[in-house]
Amino acid sequence: DISNDQSKFVTRMVKELENSVITGMFLVVMSLFMFFGLKNSLLISTAIPLSMFVGFVALSALGITLNMVVLFSMVLVLGILVDDAIVVIENTYRHQQEYGESPTVAAKKAAGEVFVPVLTSTVTTLSAFLPLAFWPGIVGDFMKYFPFTLIIMLTASLFVAYVISPVQAAQWINYKRDILKAKENLEHPHWYKKYNPFTILYHEVDEVVFPWLQREYVQTLKWTLKRRGLTMGASFGVLVLIMILFGLFNKGVDFFPNTQPTQISASIEMPAGTSLDVTNSVAEILEDRLKDIPGRKDVEFIATSVGTSDDPFDFGGQGTSNKGRIAINFFEKKLRSQSTFTTLEEVRNMTGGIAGAELRVAKQQMGPPVGSPVSVEISGEDYGELEKLSKMVREKIRDVKGLVDLKDDYNTGRPEVEIRIDRERAGIYYTSTGQIASTVRAAIAGVDASKYRVGEDQYNIRVRLKEGQRTSPTDLENLHITFMNRRGQLLSIPLTSVADVKRTTAVSDIRRKDQKRVITVSGDVEGRVQSEVIKDVTSRIAELDFPAGYAVKLTGSQEEQQKAAEFLSNAFIITLLLVFLIMVMEFNSLKVPFVILISVILSLIGVMLGLVVTGTPASVIMTGVGVVALAGIVVRNGIVLLDFVKHRLNEGGETLHEALLDAGRIRLRPVVLTAAAAVLGVLPLATGFDFDWREFHFVIGAESAEFWRPLAVTIIFGLTFSTFLTLVIVPTVFSLMDEWSTKISGFFGRFKTVKNGGESR
Template identity: 75%
Template structure:
């Protein structure tokens, strides 16, 4: 019944708990080839807008970094002049006037619509980096087709509630001006492609004319057009090529006489995975559980037509979440199997280990009930670890109870019903003390109670409470409910199994006896 209720009313599944961030980062990405000064000017605009948000009182300081990796948490990323980041760091949680989730929305609203570059607002994640909550890999061979599929898919899912900062990693390319030389026309004027290229290069990038030495220091002297003569495409069109004709005369003609000048873009990088070209769509989740948003995304993309030779795969944190879930499930099964085998060897019976393992299932009921009551999402990592650790505690309580029953019933000659009642009376105190001590030990993690050793006082609502809360809830409710159910269900099931065992022995004995006669 509890499992059915959990299936209908649960708060969803998440990889790591969604905690209030202590840092928010605005990443800036300008078109490839953008100068450092232009990128820096956009970051200044972002900083100015951050001063206007209501949550600015909770901000301890803002730090900007220009020419850094696009990933705000990638320490060793390669720097580029068209990328930067603005990091917003908050005071401790107890000193804040509002939730940083609200500030996150304020930052997102105040930076939206800034022209000149692509901005993305992200909160700092607890736990290891696992990628975006929504990450879709589109793979194939034709790059324009991948871009078209990415555009179509982003259009279908952009309205999903809770999905923000939707983008793909397709790089539109670096803006450039192409000079295509007409070799036939160049030949008519007795000039070569090398001479034309050298003239253009000298005008724009400059050419080393000489060197200037001051003591032991040497400086290169580079000659090129003035800055105001090399900023527009018209400046390049007005450039003249000097050449010598057959008569030895120096002549000058416009560059447009022997070349065509046009604007274009150059692809700076193409990503591949398993020898196939890949475009990845990523998105963040705010206000909802990632699993719910991901289910909505899957639903909207379920009926799209994918051309032959192309594939769509959900990766990112979803892929890592599935790996973690499989690992914890295998670990739980293997752990319980080893515990079962050890108990079989100790009790020399299958009945007692079976009854004790039943208490583990009872603890799972408590875990699900606790998540429902506290409206806590099922965290694959933290709740999963709580269930694995809970299994060992619950098994110990069952062993304490049934070991006493076995000692009184088999070795002391006491009737089974009397032994079960005596075990409940005698072992009640140590079982409750063990459960109470464990519950009290993890209660601060569930309630957020912490002790500040610097200022020597208790803190309500600690920074790390949201991260450890799913683990604490799993242990508290799982252990509490399983403890009381163990004291009732385990003796009852043990008594029933013993009664059935006795009936089977009697029936086999009668059948065997008749054959003897």
């Protein structure tokens, strides 16, 4: 029988993400339907399978398989893939409606009109993911598929929007024909269309909800344009307030999200030199105790291995008779009666009270192996002093709340028998240390006395004492040394007459890092977020005094967390600089990029508020990646909106105030739609509520959702608030910045005029 089949877990995770992809696609199509109707929504939604098809070809060419990171990237990119197609299709529809152009002419003009803003907005989004492709280290190896997949898929969506969407629009979108057909249906309604709930929903949204939304939005924008300073000040005031609230009520910071484990293990470590039978008896005791825990009914199987170790310093783990491991595998989540966190605590509580055994319970980690959540590295020269310091650190942090399974990697030593030869006494008998050592070696390990040949095979004949005569130190003390002295006399003297035999221990391994001896104190975290436990551990260690030449350092996952946080901070700054550079090249202005980047900073309001409202701990990896991705996604709508303002002003006949109101009203539909599509695409992962498209039933609390939830919450709340910022704050701030720039230009212009006048006099 197969004792540990990881393919079941992998298959389950892939299936859940596949369901999320299909559910997200369904929600995106439904949102498009409510604003565009059935035909247009289907035309736009074809961008999803077409872009993914192109993406699959590219991923396959790069040798990237459909792992869980790739599948999540597909879920995230679902709503973004239709953004470019929405802009092209919606603009084509508008050209036919407002200018009365034919489908072919409208498709050409509409695609050409939005060519630059669509290209710029997509490139800015790609620039957010580009720095993530250069993520170093083991975490980078795990997350690298995320930027690769997004960059490939978004590039494919740009191709679809430029080449396929205009063709679709020219072929199937005919405003005049659609209006005539709609009038005919109103005059002679078919009973199916008259009572079809989808048709009723579409007309309700298109004729009632959206016009009302447009009116309210225009009124709001007029109000903010009259109070630009107040609006800008209030926005930054809300940002500061949310930052304070986040500091007070946040749920802490984790490296990777803390998810319910599907497997836990109990490691057994007995004193060095313990026999395999004794270690096995301890494992049997633990197996008996596991039968009585309440969570036993959720356990699929228990597998025990004795004489093996998962410690890399044990050279593959074979031949370690003092170590063992019990693996506990759970049923899938929907078949469990309680949380596996509860079962984990039950297992941990039942491992106490076994004399001489050091037991440690660990859960299966999601994500790459980054070390223990708490890892304190003590370095110095004297190994004995390091052992004392490690004990001192353990005692100091032992009772930190949430810190469990605390241990260090100091090896107390393997028991051995030490024979110390007295050279003076050996000299009296005219024997040498070599003779004594060879006799002991022959008695215990044996010597090759001869060879035995059978055909072509040859075997060594090894001679040594019987097993009953070499099992204890007493047997060594009774050993006689037989030798020929210098006078030619054959003597046989007891070993104890020339040597002292005693029991002792010796360190079997010494670990070094950067040429210094190191002992590591490590532990797991349960019941609290990692950042809070690390904070308490750090403060307690700071109270200790270490001798000169000895240092203490937090390593393990904390070290990797700091590296990841530093990289993501740099990636965010690089993203902002790339976005700024791209927008400067498009708008030939510093004002527009500055305005749009303000909306990126203000989008953090939504991120922090979302984490507080949902009670989600911030994850260095997931939340950090979400913020970096958000920086690229947020600017898309701002670029399209302000580019439209620029076109209106270039055409002439409108003031800036009128152009901003007109652009906001016209771009309201695509801005709301693109944001709604992106939000709805990741909604199943944020809520854990999904639909199983293979077995046709709803799923509540999918396992994969726990892992990806912080990133999904970051995208949903950040993008929701940034949509409001794009529609209201961006035009308002742009108007204010334009007034300031005009005043500054006027001031310097007058100064230059005065200067030139003085020179002429």
